[in-house]
Amino acid sequence: MAKTTKPFPGEPPTAGGPEGPQRTQVVVIVRPGFSPEQGATLLANAPAAESVSFRPLFNDTPARLSTLETSAEPAPDLSVYYVTEVPAEQADPLIQSLLQREEVEGAYVQPQATLPFIETAVRSAAPDPSVPVTPSFVDRQGYLEASPQGVDAVFAWTYPGGRGANVQVIDIEGGWNFTHEDLAQNSGGLLSGVQRADWQNHGTAVLGVIGGDTNTIGVTGISPDANLRAISVYRDAAMTYNLPQVIQLAADSLRPGDIILIEQQYSHPTLGLTTVEWWPADFDAIRYAVSRGVIVVEAAGNGNNNLDAAGYNTALTGFPATWRNPFNRANRDSGAVVVGAGNPPPGTHGRNAETGSGEVYTDRARCNFSNFGSMIDVQGWGWEVTTTGYGDLQGGPENEHYTDTFNGTSSASPIVVGTLACLQGILRAYGRIPLTPARAREVLRTTGSAQQAATGRPLTQRIGNRPNLRQLIPLVLQTNTWSGVQFTGSLGANATGRWYTFNWPAHWHVVWTAVPTTPVPGAPQLKIKTQVERASDGFITYWLNVTNLSNRPLNFEGRFTVLGW
Incomplete structure (x- = not known):
């Protein structure tokens, strides 16, 4: 496949800002054990070596990144990633030079993101001088309502913690208005990075969907009690772009059970707009976050593309030999929740037709722009989302701007984030594991209002179901208790043996005992020590060391009790 070494059309340059000199980032993947001090040697004979920077891609010491212990499946070795910045026309020669070096496993151009929403004509909405304060727009937020229309956030709010209390969310993109009148109660502001003014409305709209304030004006977010913060993908005044590092920074700022939202999409050089995890550094950054127990919600992208297409199996030039297509989760799995965009009910806001096609909305059918495929887990509204920002529903001062036309996998993804924040808040309020x-x-994937088909968009073009909190809440709160015998064993006199049992769901609480099957009164017969392996994010392996304390052989049962799930 042809290699791409310049920013894709319509994307911002890597460095220098929208009007500055264009420089391209090249991601370099080295063999383990490589140190930053070796960078000068690596680049000694590279084209334009005198103008090439070389630094770790991620924000920590290589030693810590490669040895960090995690709470879930082993984290990837982020210490092998470095980045250089060169003039765009010198990226190809540099990549070719680097790929000749024994220390280099891969080198490729870091793509630049675009926002996953659809540009539409914005209606002018002058302020109404007869209205002294912003009215409530909650009746326009159909996505809050009961299924199948919405996610039934109103039902979640009847539970302790159901508004997202004690849950932290970090939105990853490039701009926000943190002084908006309806984002005052639980906004933690910008955690890191530099804002881009032309992305501000987008981020403001995203935050309003998740956590618009509970009050009598404007909108109410799905999880208005969640703490919302943001990290910008632009790292400095030169607008240096680094999504992988930002994902890592967000993960390090959160607890297990908290949520990261990735509001970005990349452009594949031949297949169009697509999901960011297809690129190696972004995939490993997401996997790093998931390995720390943080839920990552990722927009599927607005390319109208089949993510199961065979073209995604072909690596770009410079990808490491170990790369496999992550859109096929049988190859490898980042662990992210990937979100597609579905249509709202017809007649929402008095409008019926999809922009760009004129086709009447079919509720929960795939939007005409949404990517689709077997890896997509769930859908949210992709049109007609009422939230903060833009000013087409209410104009006037910027802090009083509202829209009812937010769209794309951009609007779908925060709907899913808000749903998850409600669930995590409830679980924490009940003292349960998130x-x-x-x-x-x-x-x-196993609940919700089912995806529907539309003309030219069959159910085989998967975007998943629309979440339904009325189904989800009892599912995650349910408890069950039962006991059983998992295995039997035999031990000689004073002997110790080890047994293991795997694929136990990680959200189950399991207690193990070893019980002799032959009565011998007078003294203890068995001792058991349980060791636990987090084999993956979803499954536990138990290692059971059993010691015969007696001076005669004995048989025993390995018994389990599930205390809750």
Whole structure:
């Protein structure tokens, strides 16, 4: 496949800002053990070596990144990633030079993101001088209502914690208005990075969907009690772009069970707009976050593309030999929840037709722009989303802007984030273990209001179901208790043996005992020590060390009790 070494058309340059000198980032993947000090040697004979920077892609010491212990499946080795910045025309020669070096496993151009929403004509909405304060627009937020129309956030709010209390969310993109009148109660502001003014409305709209304030004006978010913060993909005044590092920074700022939202999409050089995890560094950054127990919600992208297409099996030049297509989760799995965009009910806001096609909305059918495929887990509204920002529903001062036309997988993804924040808030309020990334994906895929077909968009073009909190809440709160015998064993006199049992769901609480089957009164017969392996985000392996304390052989049962799930 032809290699691409310049920013894709319509994307911002890597460095220098929208009007500055265009420089391209090249991601370099080195063999383990490589140190930053070796960078000068690596680039000694590279084209334009005198103008090439070389630094770790991720924000920590290589030693810590490669040895960090995690709470779930082993984290990837982020210490092998470095980045250089060169003039765009010198990227190809640099990549070719680097790929000749024994220390280099891969080198490719870091793509630049676009926002996953659809540009539409914005209606002018001058302020009404007869209205002294912003009215309530909650009746226009159909996505809050009961299924199948919405996710039934109103039902979640009847539970303790159901508004997302004690849940942290970090939105990853490039701009927000944190002084908006309806984002005052639980906004933690910008955690890191530099804002881009032309992305501000988008981020403001995303935050309003998740956490618009509970009050009598404007909108109410799905999880208005969640703490919302943001990290910008632009790292400095030169607008240096680094999504992988930002994902890592967000993960390090959150607890297990908290949520990251990735509001970005990349452009594949031949297949169009697509999901960011297809690129190696972005995939490993997401997997790093998931390995820490943080739920990552990722927009599927607005390319109208089949993510199961064979073209995605072909690596770009410079990808490492170990790369496999992550859109096929049998190859490898980032652990993210991937969100497609579905149509709202027809007649929402008095409008019936999809922009660009004129086709009447079929509720929960795939939007005409949404990517689709077997990896997509769940859908949210892709049109007609009422939220903060833009000013087409209410104009006037910027802090009083509202829209009812937010769209794309951009609007779908925060709907899913808000749903998950409601669930995590309820679980924490009940003293329960929050959903792991794997469990979050599982419950979203197995519940909800079913996807529907539309003309030219059959159910085989999967975007998943629309979440339904009335189904999800009892599912995640359910408890069950039972006991059983998992295995039997024999031990000689004073001997110790080890047994293991695997694929136990990580959200189950399991207690193990070893019980002799032959009565011998007078002294203890067996001792058991349980060791636990987090084999993956979703499954536990138990290692059971059993010691015969007696001076005669004995048989025993390995018994389990599930205390809750």
